[in-house]
Amino acid sequence: MGNPVTLTAREFALLDCLARHPGQIFSREQIEARLYSETDSPLSNAVDTAVYSLRRKLSPPGVPQLIHTRRGLGYLLDPDAASPSSSS
Structure with missing residues (x-):
């Protein structure tokens, strides 16, 4: 299938959140609420950093991205992004 990927607890929580609801858009605030406790004070770019790190681990160069940004x-x-194209 592929090589195993080692994820941090936060990366796993992010992947779990997105994978349980494929195709659903999660705002930064929604993701932050799922990844951090109420006592944590994450930096303003913490979600962006977690997404970037997870993308790098899941989709090496030349492999379609699974996690997409919807600006704003x-x-x-997007589970269909990893599927081979059916255009023969």
């Missing part, structure tokens, strides 16, 4: 809205997982 948030992030979503």
Whole structure:
């Protein structure tokens, strides 16, 4: 299938959130609420950093991205992005 990927707890939580709702857009605020406790004070770019790191681990160069950005809205997982094209 592929090589195993080692994820941090936060990366796993992010992937879990997106994978349980494929195609659904999650805002930065929604993701932040799922990744951090109420006592945490994440930096303003913490969600962007987690998404960037997860993207790099899941989609090396030449492999279609699974996590997409919807400018001004948030992030979503597109499971169809990894499927081979059916144009023969």
